[in-house]
Amino acid sequence: METSIQGFINICQWDTAKYLIISNNVFGTLIYYSHFFALVLSLTIGIFVFFKDKKSLVNQLLFIITLLFSSWVFFDLILWSTEKLEYTMFFWSVIILIEPLIYALCVYFIDVYISKDDISLTKKFGIFIPLLPIIILLPTKFILHGFDLTNCNRDVSEGFISIYYVYIIEIIYAFWILLFVFKKYIKASKEMKKQIIFISLGIILFLLSFVSGNIIGSLTDNWNLAQIGLFGMPIFVGFLAYTIVKFKSFNIKMFAAQALVFALGFLVLAILFIRKIENVRVVVFFTLIFVIILGYLLIRSVKKEVKQREQLEILSEQLLVANDKLKELDKLKTEFISLATHQIRSPLTAIKGYASMILDGSYGEMTPKVKEAVDIIMQSSANLAITIEDFLNVSKIESGGMKYEKVNFDMGELANSMMKGIAVNAEKKGLKIAYTDDKTGPYIVNGDQEKLRQVVLNFIDNSIKYTKTGGVNVSVTRVGNKVHFAVKDTGMGMSPETKAKLFHKFSRGDGQRMNTTGSGLGLYLAKEIAKAHGGDVDVESEGEGKGSTFYMDLDATK
Amino acid sequence: MIDKKSKLFLTIFFILVIISVTITFYRYLIIKKFTIITDEEAFSQSLLEK
Numbered sequence: 001m002e003t004s005i006q007g008f009i010n011i012c013q014w015d016t017a018k019y020l021i022i023s024n025n026v027f028g029t030l031i032y033y034s035h036f037f038a039l040v041l042s043l044t045i046g047i048f049v050f051f052k053d054k055k056s057l058v059n060q061l062l063f064i065i066t067l068l069f070s071s072w073v074f075f076d077l078i079l080w081s082t083e084k085l086e087y088t089m090f091f092w093s094v095i096i097l098i099e100p101l102i103y104a105l106c107v108y109f110i111d112v113y114i115s116k117d118d119i120s121l122t123k124k125f126g127i128f129i130p131l132l133p134i135i136i137l138l139p140t141k142f143i144l145h146g147f148d149l150t151n152c153n154r155d156v157s158e159g160f161i162s163i164y165y166v167y168i169i170e171i172i173y174a175f176w177i178l179l180f181v182f183k184k185y186i187k188a189s190k191e192m193k194k195q196i197i198f199i200s201l202g203i204i205l206f207l208l209s210f211v212s213g214n215i216i217g218s219l220t221d222n223w224n225l226a227q228i229g230l231f232g233m234p235i236f237v238g239f240l241a242y243t244i245v246k247f248k249s250f251n252i253k254m255f256a257a258q259a260l261v262f263a264l265g266f267l268v269l270a271i272l273f274i275r276k277i278e279n280v281r282v283v284v285f286f287t288l289i290f291v292i293i294l295g296y297l298l299i300r301s302v303k304k305e306v307k308q309r310e311q312l313e314i315l316s317e318q319l320l321v322a323n324d325k326l327k328e329l330d331k332l333k334t335e336f337i338s339l340a341t342h343q344i345r346s347p348l349t350a351i352k353g354y355a356s357m358i359l360d361g362s363y364g365e366m367t368p369k370v371k372e373a374v375d376i377i378m379q380s381s382a383n384l385a386i387t388i389e390d391f392l393n394v395s396k397i398e399s400g401g402m403k404y405e406k407v408n409f410d411m412g413e414l415a416n417s418m419m420k421g422i423a424v425n426a427e428k429k430g431l432k433i434a435y436t437d438d439k440t441g442p443y444i445v446n447g448d449q450e451k452l453r454q455v456v457l458n459f460i461d462n463s464i465k466y467t468k469t470g471g472v473n474v475s476v477t478r479v480g481n482k483v484h485f486a487v488k489d490t491g492m493g494m495s496p497e498t499k500a501k502l503f504h505k506f507s508r509g510d511g512q513r514m515n516t517t518g519s520g521l522g523l524y525l526a527k528e529i530a531k532a533h534g535g536d537v538d539v540e541s542e543g544e545g546k547g548s549t550f551y552m553d554l555d556a557t558k
Numbered sequence: 559m560i561d562k563k564s565k566l567f568l569t570i571f572f573i574l575v576i577i578s579v580t581i582t583f584y585r586y587l588i589i590k591k592f593t594i595i596t597d598e599e600a601f602s603q604s605l606l607e608k
Contacts, residue, residue, distance in 0.1 A: 004596070005594055005596065008596060055559075057559065057560065085592075085594065086586050086587050086590050086592070087587070089586040089592050090582060090583060090586040090587050093582050093586070094579060094582070097575070097578070097579070101575075118559065118560050118561070118564070121561070121563050121564050121567065124564055124567060124568070125567070128567075128568075128571055132574075135574050135575055135578045136574075136578065138578040138579070138581070138582050139578065139581045139582040139584075139585045139586075141593070144592070145593060145595065146592050146593030146594055146595050147592060147593070147594045147595065148595050149594050149595060149596045150595060150596060150597040157595055
């Protein structure tokens with residue numbers, strides 16, 4: 001019998017395999033190419049994912065799945081190559097065990113990936129216990145009857161477990177995944193739904209191509225068809241790569257650049273083994289070196305960019321936090337100012353009231369010296385009241401609590417009356433003051449008369465304060481459909497730097513140099529009031545010592 | 559992270575797999591005890607042809 005078996009083997013003229021996988025029993029280099037491609041691709045992604053985060057259960061499971069698939073591919077290649085009956089029996093058995101194990105692990109993997117947590121012990125029992133018959137009966141005839149020497153195909157005769165049981169549980173596992181994914185998809189957020197679709201589609205397509213190829217091979221003995229299973233892995237890898245890059249799954253950020261470079265390098269390396277013409281091999285070798293160097297540089301620059309982007313994201317988050325804190329502080333400051341100024345108003349009212357009563361003679365006759373002193377008290381408290389009013393108005397504007405009572409009035413009349421009211425201050429300094437217009441009145445505007453009076457008064461008062469000699473001209477003209485109010489003086493003027501700071505809070509231009517009083521809020525308030533009326537304020541000056549013109553433009557009412 | 563009971567279950571499962579593969583290895587590769595299915599008629603015919 002042994003002689004006849006050896007005789008049959010001799011008839012088949014099987015080639016002797018070297019290093020388990022290299023022999024002429026494999027009918028073409030394409031088999032090697034497809035097997036190596038799938039093996040290297042799956043191992044690479046498994047190792048890559050695992051070493052990015054070794055402690056993550058999802059990463060560990062993916063690594064085991066890819067490791068098992070790589071083993072399956074390698075053992076399959078042995079089955080293609082070997083001429084030894086005992087090798088065929090052993091590796092065929094192991095492959096029959098590995099396949100459903102991969103399916104079981106895919107069920108485990110997808111549950112952990114989507115649920116973001118380990119599964120219960122009961123579920124683990126449910127997944128792995130069905131594999132026990134295969135494990136226990138692996139060395140028996142229920143898996144493999146024996147070696148099929150009725151032909152030269154180096155086949156085995158599969159047992160009941162291999163032909164039916166294994167494929168039934170694989171189909172059950174595939175449906176388990178489908179059902180689980182469907183249930184999770186319905187309840188998932190929009191972002192998670194996309195991830196679920198991609199990773200599930202990848203796994204299902206991989207498993208389906210695996211099972212269909214192997215079922216066809218087992219039932220029809222056409223093992224060329226069974227190679228379809230090998231293409232399942234690249235499909236899975238494609239979807240996995242997409243989820244990694246798009247959703248930053250498995251904690252991997254640099255995957256695209258590294259995968260691209262690796263794939264390119266691998267393809268060039270593969271050509272080196274397939275092409276037999278020596279000159280082409282030399283060219284391919286140098287191409288490979290070139291790809292490796294460029295690939296290294298590309299990966300390094302992408303790493304740097306990713307790191308910079310991460311730093312920017314962190315800074316941006318810190319900035320947002322700081323911004324929120326600043327807004328909060330600003331709000332608190334506004335509330336404090338409002339509270340404080342209200343508290344100051346009450347005693348100030350008392351000071352003004354009593355000073356006025358003293359001046360009226362309610363407390364008897366005063367000496368000229370006492371009268372002078374009380375006058376100063378009255379003036380100072382009036383100034384303080386204006387300052388407090390300014391602070392309160394600023395606080396109201398910033399908190400959005402400023403109310404405007406708008407009526408139609410003549411801007412020209414307002415400007416003229418304010419000029420006359422304050423003319424005495426100018427005359428005390430020996431300055432000329434006048435009102436002019438372009439005779440196209442009346443200059444009707446719609447606005448809060450009291451607030452706009454403050455702006456007019458502020459402009460005229462400032463001009464008087466900052467002019468030593470010469471005069472101040474108050475004018476109202478019509479420019480297009482705007483009413484243009486201007487106050488021109490022959491005062492100290494300003495530099496462009498001073499001009500830029502002028503309408504901001506607490507900015508007094510060169511006020512400190514001139515030793516003038518003021519809170520630095522008047523022009524800021526003027527700007528805000530003008531803006532609230534749909535207008536604007538600005539200043540023109542040819543330079544220091546050359547005077548200034550402050551102006552406000554408002555929409556004319558027809 | 560996996561809890562202790564699950565770790566125990568998976569460890570036992572893994573050990574069972576190793577034992578099974580080891581027995582299979584011993585049976586097929588060491589003692590080479592397996593059935594070889596031949597078709598004697600077809601073999602004889604091919605011998606004659608040779």
